[in-house]
Amino acid sequence: MLLKTEALTKNFGGLTALNKVDFEIQEGEIVAIIGPNGAGKSTFFNLISGYYPSCSGTISFMGKDMTRTPTHEFASRGIGRTFQTTNLFTDSTVLDNLIIGYRSKTKMGMLDAIFNTSRARRDEGASREKATEVLEFIGLTEVKGQPVGNISQEAAKRLAIGLALVTEPRLLLLDEPAAGVNHGETNELAKLIKKIQQTGTTVCLIEHKVQMVMNLAHRIMVLNYGSKIAEGTPKEISNNERVIEAYLGGAAHA
Amino acid sequence: MLDGMKKSNAKLIAYGVLSVVAIAFPFISPNRYYLTVVTLGFIYAIAVYGLNLIVGYLGQLSLAQAGFFGLGAYVSGLLSLKLHLSFWISLPMAAVVTTLVALLVGLISFRTRGHYFVIFTLCIGVIINLVIEKWDDLTGGVRGLIGIPRPTSIGPIDFISLESQYYLVLLFLSLTIFVMSRIASSLVGRTFKSIHNSEELAATLGINVMRNKLLAFGIAAFFTGIAGALFAGYIRFIGPDISNPHLTFELLLFLLIGGQATIAGPLVGTLIATGLTESLQFMQEYRMVVFGALLIIIVKFFPGGLVGAAMKLKTKIEKRMNKANKSEDALSKGENHAAKNRGFN
Numbered sequence: 001m002l003l004k005t006e007a008l009t010k011n012f013g014g015l016t017a018l019n020k021v022d023f024e025i026q027e028g029e030i031v032a033i034i035g036p037n038g039a040g041k042s043t044f045f046n047l048i049s050g051y052y053p054s055c056s057g058t059i060s061f062m063g064k065d066m067t068r069t070p071t072h073e074f075a076s077r078g079i080g081r082t083f084q085t086t087n088l089f090t091d092s093t094v095l096d097n098l099i100i101g102y103r104s105k106t107k108m109g110m111l112d113a114i115f116n117t118s119r120a121r122r123d124e125g126a127s128r129e130k131a132t133e134v135l136e137f138i139g140l141t142e143v144k145g146q147p148v149g150n151i152s153q154e155a156a157k158r159l160a161i162g163l164a165l166v167t168e169p170r171l172l173l174l175d176e177p178a179a180g181v182n183h184g185e186t187n188e189l190a191k192l193i194k195k196i197q198q199t200g201t202t203v204c205l206i207e208h209k210v211q212m213v214m215n216l217a218h219r220i221m222v223l224n225y226g227s228k229i230a231e232g233t234p235k236e237i238s239n240n241e242r243v244i245e246a247y248l249g250g251a252a253h254a
Numbered sequence: 255m256l257d258g259m260k261k262s263n264a265k266l267i268a269y270g271v272l273s274v275v276a277i278a279f280p281f282i283s284p285n286r287y288y289l290t291v292v293t294l295g296f297i298y299a300i301a302v303y304g305l306n307l308i309v310g311y312l313g314q315l316s317l318a319q320a321g322f323f324g325l326g327a328y329v330s331g332l333l334s335l336k337l338h339l340s341f342w343i344s345l346p347m348a349a350v351v352t353t354l355v356a357l358l359v360g361l362i363s364f365r366t367r368g369h370y371f372v373i374f375t376l377c378i379g380v381i382i383n384l385v386i387e388k389w390d391d392l393t394g395g396v397r398g399l400i401g402i403p404r405p406t407s408i409g410p411i412d413f414i415s416l417e418s419q420y421y422l423v424l425l426f427l428s429l430t431i432f433v434m435s436r437i438a439s440s441l442v443g444r445t446f447k448s449i450h451n452s453e454e455l456a457a458t459l460g461i462n463v464m465r466n467k468l469l470a471f472g473i474a475a476f477f478t479g480i481a482g483a484l485f486a487g488y489i490r491f492i493g494p495d496i497s498n499p500h501l502t503f504e505l506l507l508f509l510l511i512g513g514q515a516t517i518a519g520p521l522v523g524t525l526i527a528t529g530l531t532e533s534l535q536f537m538q539e540y541r542m543v544v545f546g547a548l549l550i551i552i553v554k555f556f557p558g559g560l561v562g563a564a565m566k567l568k569t570k571i572e573k574r575m576n577k578a579n580k581s582e583d584a585l586s587k588g589e590n591h592a593a594k595n596r597g598f599n
Contacts, residue, residue: 049458075460083458089451100448103441104460110469113440114433123441167460 002027002171002202003048003079008057010043017043019226020057025171030193030203032217034210034237036246040226041206042084045175049081050074062170075104080169082160084176084206088148094159095144098131101166105130130166138162138192154185158192165196172196174205178212190216214238222246276424280417289416295528296423297488300430301481302508302520304474307434309506310514311443312470313450317502318359318375321382322475324497326352326482328386328393331402331492341405345483352479353472360471364464367453379499387494398493405487413487423484427521430477435517437473446470447515507545511552513559522561 003025010018018040025031033041046052048059050071058067061077069077089097106123113120135141138158143151148159157177164172177193178186190212197203207213213220214234222230222237224246230237237243283289301323308316326348333344363374386393393399405413405422413419437443445466448456457463486492495501504527512523527545534541556563 051454051458071457072460072462075458081458083455087452087455087458089448089455091447091451096444100441100444100456101459103445103448106441108441110437110442110473113442114436116436116440120440127441163455163459 001025002062003204004060005048006058008044008047008059009055010040010047010052011055016226018047018223021223021226021228023221023228023231025202025204027170027202028197028200029218030197030205030216031219031221032213033204033206033221033223034208034213035223035229038225039223039246041223042175043226044223045081045173045206049079049173051081072104075167075169078168078170079173080164080167080171081173082164082175082177084179086153086156086160088156088159088163090148093145093147094140094151094155095128095131095135097148097159098134098162098166099127101163102127102130104167134162134166137165137195154181154188157181157189161192161196165201169201171202171204174203174207176206176208178207178209186212277421280420286416289420291528291532292525293416293420293423293488294485295524296420296427297481297484298505298508298528299521299524300427300484301478302505302512302524303430303434304477304481305505305509306514306516306520307437307446307470307474307477309509310516310519311438311446311450312467313446314364314467314471315372316363316375316471316474317372317499317506318356318378318382319474319478319505320499320501321379321497322352322356322478323482323485323501323505324386324492324494325355325382326479327486327492327496328399328482329479330483331399331486332392334403334487335399335401338403341403341483341487342408345405345480345487348483348486349476349479352482353476356475357468357472360468364467364471376499376502379497379502383494383497383499386497393494396494398491399486400491402486402490402492404490419488423488426480426484430480431517431521433477438517442469450515507549509559510549511559513556513561513563516559516561516565519559519561523559526560 001024003023005021005023007020007022008018009016009020021040021044023044033044035041043052047054050066050069050073054067058065060066061079064077066074066077074081089100092100106127108117108120108123111117112123132141132144135144138161140151140155140158140162143155148156151159161172161174161177164174174193178189181189186209193203193205193216205213205217217234220230220232220234220237221228222240222243224242229242229246230240232240279292280289283292301319304322305316305319308314329351330341330344330348333339333347334341339347359375359378363371363378366374387395389395405419407413411418413422445456445461448459448461449463449466453463482496485496508523508527509520510523511527512521513519530544530548531541534544537544552559558566
């Protein structure tokens, strides 16, 4: 398996945002995490991407423990992510965003920059090449010179995914990739996610658009009040009573 | 491709003209007073370039810079005055010591963010100022260091005349600008900018934020230390005042006027502001009224400073010219474009 969490827990003061969650992600699949608002989905993401330290429990990735690894090392170990609120370098162009995304793969330092060494030129070239390749993959070549502020919401979503892809992740974490885009664009994004999985990257996503999740995911985990209440194939989940109860409220039983 | 070549040619010409003016200045300067002012301006400009790296590119407002300037000046001054070391040893020593102190300060201060970082570095500046002022045995306290030797001559080249000192400072300024422009245009500079833009995103992309912050802070202090050492060798009398936080705010003013995160900004800002200071001497303390108003206008209407404003104007004009050029063949190309857009996936 690719990623494994055991009894993963996060408290914010007195509030338990995530309570002893055991979860596994297999290589090559698309898994989705769903649940009502405040269920702990984003917290779970923030823990497995190293954004927050966990309070207890363990995270292991490709057999290595990553529970105490600092944030910036997650990318080099092979975990890339996007944020719920589309997070981009707003001062730069589309291409420059992707170029800087490749920075952790390059080795040039200050002296290379000052003396413009062959390593500096090689790294700049490699970054540009990788950025161009990803640009093509996410279909934004047309707007590569545009400042990020000028592109559409859907293009920004694609770019955020591209930014994570530039780091060449084994596991890509997508936090609500289709939030705030219309139906047609959602389908296009779903296609892109499928394409990413087909190139060998494992994808784990949080999404509220149930239709998209049901079509896309091989497996789904459902969180509610910080705990895992169900896990299974889309079919199993859509028939699970606890899930229906969580989404429609206890009143559905009465 | 042709456009790019045109652009780099224009740049080369601009640099050439500037270099000729800078080299010819001692000959065209109407009197020695201007030469003194410009030399001093160049020294401050080197420190402002350091500040530009951390404030403009990295986006961390450090108020410890006068402390580093003073540190560089005192280390160089003490080494050449008390240990009779050559200027060519004391200057690099000043730069190294200042960098080491800055790295130590950075290790602690970069654990704080935003306002806390600003206040923390201000405190560091005040502490350095106090140490210099109170360590009477070493620094001479409020009396300062008097009679610091001139920069040591190299073979037949001495630094006695005002002109030769001007060229010495100009050499260091050119080196500073060269290094800064190399950094700014490289991946390293872009990394600093990305941290400025979003620390969280940079870290998520695998960028070691702490290490990059320390790097920028260290380089900034290195050049500030050099500026301090040049100051000591040029003025040849230094007092604790040169490490006073007042100077930090002056350097910051120069940077804001010129334009942060630009390569020309620090030099333009420093020269204009020092020129203005000198020409407003007759107003004495009241000239701060002029600076206050100027600063408010710049921060409010030209957040990119004078250079930023000029660059904006340039892109606007270029865009308009491009539009005029392209509007003719746009019609024929338009269809092509739309077809490509449809074939998105």
